Amino acid sequence: xxxxxxxxxxxxxxxxxxxxxxxxxxxxxxxxxxxxxxxxxxxxxxxxxxxxxxxxxxxxxxxxxxxxxxxxxxxxxxxxxxxxxxxxxxxxxxxxxxxxxxxxxxxxxxxxxxxxxxxxxxxxxxxxxxxxxxxxxxxxxxxxxxxxxxxxxxxxxxxxxxxxxxxxxxxxxxxxxxxxxxxxxxxxxxxxxxxxxxxxxxxxxxxxxxxxxx
Ligand SMILES: O=C(O)CCC(=O)C(=O)O
Ligand SMILES: [Mn+2]
Numbered sequence: 182x183x184x185x186x187x188x189x190x191x192x193x194x195x196x197x198x199x200x201x202x203x204x205x206x207x208x209x210x211x212x213x214x215x216x217x218x219x220x221x222x223x224x225x226x227x228x229x230x231x232x233x234x235x236x237x238x239x240x241x242x243x244x245x246x247x248x249x250x251x252x253x254x255x256x257x258x259x260x261x262x263x264x265x266x267x268x269x270x271x272x273x274x275x276x277x278x279x280x281x282x283x284x285x286x287x288x289x290x291x292x293x294x295x296x297x298x299x300x301x302x303x304x305x306x307x308x309x310x311x312x313x314x315x316x317x318x319x320x321x322x323x324x325x326x327x328x329x330x331x332x333x334x335x336x337x338x339x340x341x342x343x344x345x346x347x348x349x350x351x352x353x354x355x356x357x358x359x360x361x362x363x364x365x366x367x368x369x370x371x372x373x374x375x376x377x378x379x380x381x382x383x384x385x386x387x388x389x390x391x392x393x394x395x
Pocket of ligand 2: 315316317372
Protein backbone atom coordinates (compact mmCIF):
# COMPACT_ATOMS: atom_id res chain seq x y z
CA UNK A 182 0.00 0.00 0.00
CA UNK A 183 1.53 3.32 -0.96
CA UNK A 184 -0.80 5.77 0.82
CA UNK A 185 -2.84 5.25 3.97
CA UNK A 186 -6.53 5.43 3.12
CA UNK A 187 -8.32 8.63 4.10
CA UNK A 188 -9.82 7.27 7.29
CA UNK A 189 -6.43 7.22 8.94
CA UNK A 190 -5.56 3.54 8.81
CA UNK A 191 -1.80 3.49 8.69
CA UNK A 192 -1.03 -0.20 8.93
CA UNK A 193 -1.52 -2.34 5.87
CA UNK A 194 -3.62 -5.41 6.62
CA UNK A 195 -0.85 -7.74 5.70
CA UNK A 196 -0.74 -11.20 7.19
CA UNK A 197 1.46 -11.36 10.22
CA UNK A 198 2.82 -14.77 9.47
CA UNK A 199 4.96 -14.94 12.57
CA UNK A 200 1.91 -14.39 14.75
CA UNK A 201 -0.44 -16.46 12.68
CA UNK A 202 -1.38 -19.93 13.91
CA UNK A 203 -2.48 -21.87 10.87
CA UNK A 204 -4.71 -24.90 10.81
CA UNK A 205 -5.08 -26.53 7.45
CA UNK A 206 -7.45 -29.42 7.07
CA UNK A 207 -8.08 -31.42 4.01
CA UNK A 208 -11.34 -33.07 4.94
CA UNK A 209 -13.13 -35.62 2.80
CA UNK A 210 -14.49 -33.69 -0.17
CA UNK A 211 -13.22 -30.26 0.75
CA UNK A 212 -10.52 -28.10 2.26
CA UNK A 213 -10.16 -25.21 4.62
CA UNK A 214 -7.34 -23.16 6.03
CA UNK A 215 -7.74 -21.15 9.23
CA UNK A 216 -5.24 -18.36 9.83
CA UNK A 217 -5.64 -16.97 13.32
CA UNK A 218 -3.92 -13.63 13.78
CA UNK A 219 -4.19 -12.72 10.12
CA UNK A 220 -4.86 -9.27 11.57
CA UNK A 221 -3.39 -8.22 14.90
CA UNK A 222 -5.87 -7.55 17.72
CA UNK A 223 -5.55 -3.73 17.43
CA UNK A 224 -5.96 -3.88 13.64
CA UNK A 225 -9.02 -6.09 13.97
CA UNK A 226 -10.56 -3.77 16.61
CA UNK A 227 -9.98 -0.64 14.52
CA UNK A 228 -11.28 -2.29 11.39
CA UNK A 229 -14.39 -3.53 13.21
CA UNK A 230 -15.26 0.02 14.35
CA UNK A 231 -14.63 1.45 10.92
CA UNK A 232 -16.70 -1.14 9.05
CA UNK A 233 -19.53 -1.03 11.56
CA UNK A 234 -19.98 2.69 11.12
CA UNK A 235 -19.06 3.08 7.43
CA UNK A 236 -20.70 0.18 5.62
CA UNK A 237 -24.26 0.35 4.40
CA UNK A 238 -25.76 -2.31 6.66
CA UNK A 239 -29.24 -3.37 5.60
CA UNK A 240 -32.02 -5.44 7.06
CA UNK A 241 -33.18 -8.21 4.73
CA UNK A 242 -36.56 -9.86 4.57
CA UNK A 243 -37.09 -13.41 3.30
CA UNK A 244 -40.44 -14.65 2.14
CA UNK A 245 -40.86 -18.17 3.51
CA UNK A 246 -44.10 -20.02 2.89
CA UNK A 247 -45.78 -16.72 2.07
CA UNK A 248 -44.64 -15.01 5.27
CA UNK A 249 -42.05 -12.25 5.69
CA UNK A 250 -39.19 -13.38 7.89
CA UNK A 251 -36.44 -11.00 8.99
CA UNK A 252 -32.91 -12.24 8.28
CA UNK A 253 -31.31 -12.47 11.75
CA UNK A 254 -28.34 -10.19 11.01
CA UNK A 255 -27.56 -7.12 8.89
CA UNK A 256 -25.94 -7.52 5.48
CA UNK A 257 -24.20 -5.52 2.76
CA UNK A 258 -22.71 -6.30 -0.64
CA UNK A 259 -19.73 -4.51 -2.20
CA UNK A 260 -17.81 -5.30 -5.34
CA UNK A 261 -16.76 -4.54 -8.89
CA UNK A 262 -19.47 -3.11 -11.16
CA UNK A 263 -21.75 -5.87 -12.38
CA UNK A 264 -20.75 -8.43 -9.72
CA UNK A 265 -24.40 -9.19 -9.01
CA UNK A 266 -25.20 -11.75 -6.35
CA UNK A 267 -28.36 -13.49 -5.26
CA UNK A 268 -28.88 -13.86 -1.55
CA UNK A 269 -31.99 -13.87 0.57
CA UNK A 270 -33.83 -14.58 -2.68
CA UNK A 271 -32.93 -11.19 -4.19
CA UNK A 272 -30.37 -10.19 -6.82
CA UNK A 273 -28.11 -7.46 -5.43
CA UNK A 274 -26.03 -4.88 -7.31
CA UNK A 275 -22.78 -4.28 -5.46
CA UNK A 276 -21.94 -0.98 -3.86
CA UNK A 277 -18.52 0.34 -4.96
CA UNK A 278 -15.49 -0.69 -2.91
CA UNK A 279 -14.64 1.66 -0.06
CA UNK A 280 -10.95 2.48 0.49
CA UNK A 281 -10.86 0.30 3.59
CA UNK A 282 -12.56 -2.65 1.93
CA UNK A 283 -10.19 -2.36 -1.04
CA UNK A 284 -7.22 -2.52 1.26
CA UNK A 285 -8.56 -5.53 3.10
CA UNK A 286 -9.33 -7.24 -0.19
CA UNK A 287 -5.73 -6.73 -1.35
CA UNK A 288 -4.36 -8.34 1.80
CA UNK A 289 -6.79 -11.25 1.58
CA UNK A 290 -5.93 -11.80 -2.09
CA UNK A 291 -2.24 -11.74 -1.31
CA UNK A 292 -2.55 -14.34 1.44
CA UNK A 293 -4.97 -16.62 -0.37
CA UNK A 294 -3.36 -16.25 -3.81
CA UNK A 295 -6.88 -15.85 -5.20
CA UNK A 296 -8.71 -12.99 -6.84
CA UNK A 297 -12.01 -11.71 -5.47
CA UNK A 298 -14.37 -9.22 -7.10
CA UNK A 299 -16.92 -8.88 -4.33
CA UNK A 300 -17.54 -9.18 -0.62
CA UNK A 301 -20.61 -10.01 1.42
CA UNK A 302 -20.68 -8.39 4.84
CA UNK A 303 -22.62 -9.83 7.76
CA UNK A 304 -23.14 -7.91 10.99
CA UNK A 305 -24.23 -10.06 13.94
CA UNK A 306 -25.53 -7.41 16.33
CA UNK A 307 -25.56 -9.76 19.31
CA UNK A 308 -25.56 -13.46 20.14
CA UNK A 309 -29.18 -13.55 19.00
CA UNK A 310 -28.12 -12.96 15.40
CA UNK A 311 -27.06 -16.04 13.48
CA UNK A 312 -26.75 -17.74 10.10
CA UNK A 313 -28.51 -21.02 9.38
CA UNK A 314 -27.13 -24.10 7.67
CA UNK A 315 -26.24 -23.37 4.05
CA UNK A 316 -23.56 -23.74 1.40
CA UNK A 317 -22.28 -21.00 -0.87
CA UNK A 318 -22.80 -22.80 -4.14
CA UNK A 319 -24.74 -20.33 -6.21
CA UNK A 320 -24.06 -20.86 -9.89
CA UNK A 321 -22.42 -17.44 -10.31
CA UNK A 322 -19.58 -18.64 -8.03
CA UNK A 323 -18.71 -21.50 -10.39
CA UNK A 324 -17.63 -24.99 -9.29
CA UNK A 325 -15.44 -25.40 -6.18
CA UNK A 326 -15.30 -21.70 -5.30
CA UNK A 327 -12.66 -20.32 -2.97
CA UNK A 328 -14.27 -18.14 -0.32
CA UNK A 329 -12.14 -16.16 2.14
CA UNK A 330 -13.90 -15.23 5.34
CA UNK A 331 -12.53 -12.55 7.68
CA UNK A 332 -13.91 -12.31 11.21
CA UNK A 333 -13.92 -9.25 13.48
CA UNK A 334 -15.44 -8.59 16.88
CA UNK A 335 -16.85 -11.33 19.07
CA UNK A 336 -15.64 -14.91 18.62
CA UNK A 337 -18.44 -17.09 17.26
CA UNK A 338 -18.79 -20.80 16.68
CA UNK A 339 -18.68 -21.90 13.04
CA UNK A 340 -19.99 -25.39 12.36
CA UNK A 341 -19.36 -27.52 9.30
CA UNK A 342 -21.40 -30.63 8.54
CA UNK A 343 -20.86 -33.17 5.78
CA UNK A 344 -24.01 -33.67 3.72
CA UNK A 345 -23.73 -37.44 3.47
CA UNK A 346 -21.75 -38.69 6.47
CA UNK A 347 -23.11 -35.98 8.86
CA UNK A 348 -19.58 -35.61 10.25
CA UNK A 349 -19.45 -32.29 12.08
CA UNK A 350 -16.53 -29.94 12.74
CA UNK A 351 -16.48 -26.88 14.93
CA UNK A 352 -14.19 -23.84 14.62
CA UNK A 353 -14.05 -20.78 16.84
CA UNK A 354 -13.71 -17.78 14.54
CA UNK A 355 -11.76 -15.20 16.52
CA UNK A 356 -11.28 -11.50 15.70
CA UNK A 357 -8.67 -11.10 12.99
CA UNK A 358 -8.89 -14.70 11.78
CA UNK A 359 -9.10 -15.56 8.10
CA UNK A 360 -10.85 -18.77 7.08
CA UNK A 361 -10.21 -19.84 3.49
CA UNK A 362 -12.62 -22.46 2.17
CA UNK A 363 -12.00 -24.35 -1.05
CA UNK A 364 -12.21 -27.57 -2.98
CA UNK A 365 -15.58 -29.28 -2.76
CA UNK A 366 -16.38 -27.79 0.61
CA UNK A 367 -19.38 -25.83 -0.69
CA UNK A 368 -20.75 -28.87 -2.50
CA UNK A 369 -20.33 -31.60 0.08
CA UNK A 370 -20.57 -29.64 3.33
CA UNK A 371 -22.83 -27.04 4.85
CA UNK A 372 -21.90 -24.47 7.43
CA UNK A 373 -23.65 -22.22 9.93
CA UNK A 374 -23.09 -19.69 12.71
CA UNK A 375 -25.48 -20.68 15.51
CA UNK A 376 -26.89 -18.28 18.08
CA UNK A 377 -24.57 -17.55 20.99
CA UNK A 378 -25.42 -17.23 24.68
CA UNK A 379 -26.86 -13.94 25.88
CA UNK A 380 -24.33 -11.19 26.35
CA UNK A 381 -22.31 -12.00 23.24
CA UNK A 382 -20.97 -8.83 21.65
CA UNK A 383 -21.34 -7.83 18.01
CA UNK A 384 -19.37 -9.50 15.24
CA UNK A 385 -18.63 -8.63 11.61
CA UNK A 386 -17.78 -11.23 9.01
CA UNK A 387 -16.63 -10.45 5.47
CA UNK A 388 -16.74 -13.24 2.89
CA UNK A 389 -14.71 -12.40 -0.21
CA UNK A 390 -16.01 -14.09 -3.36
CA UNK A 391 -15.35 -14.21 -7.08
CA UNK A 392 -18.49 -13.83 -9.16
CA UNK A 393 -17.63 -15.66 -12.35
CA UNK A 394 -20.62 -14.55 -14.39
CA UNK A 395 -21.08 -10.88 -13.67
O1 LIG B 1 -20.29 -15.33 9.58
C1 LIG B 1 -19.66 -16.30 9.17
O2 LIG B 1 -18.62 -16.69 9.69
C2 LIG B 1 -20.19 -17.09 7.99
C3 LIG B 1 -20.69 -16.23 6.88
C4 LIG B 1 -21.18 -17.07 5.75
O3 LIG B 1 -21.21 -18.26 5.80
C5 LIG B 1 -21.64 -16.43 4.52
O4 LIG B 1 -21.64 -15.19 4.41
O5 LIG B 1 -22.03 -17.15 3.59
MN1 LIG C 1 -21.56 -19.19 3.84
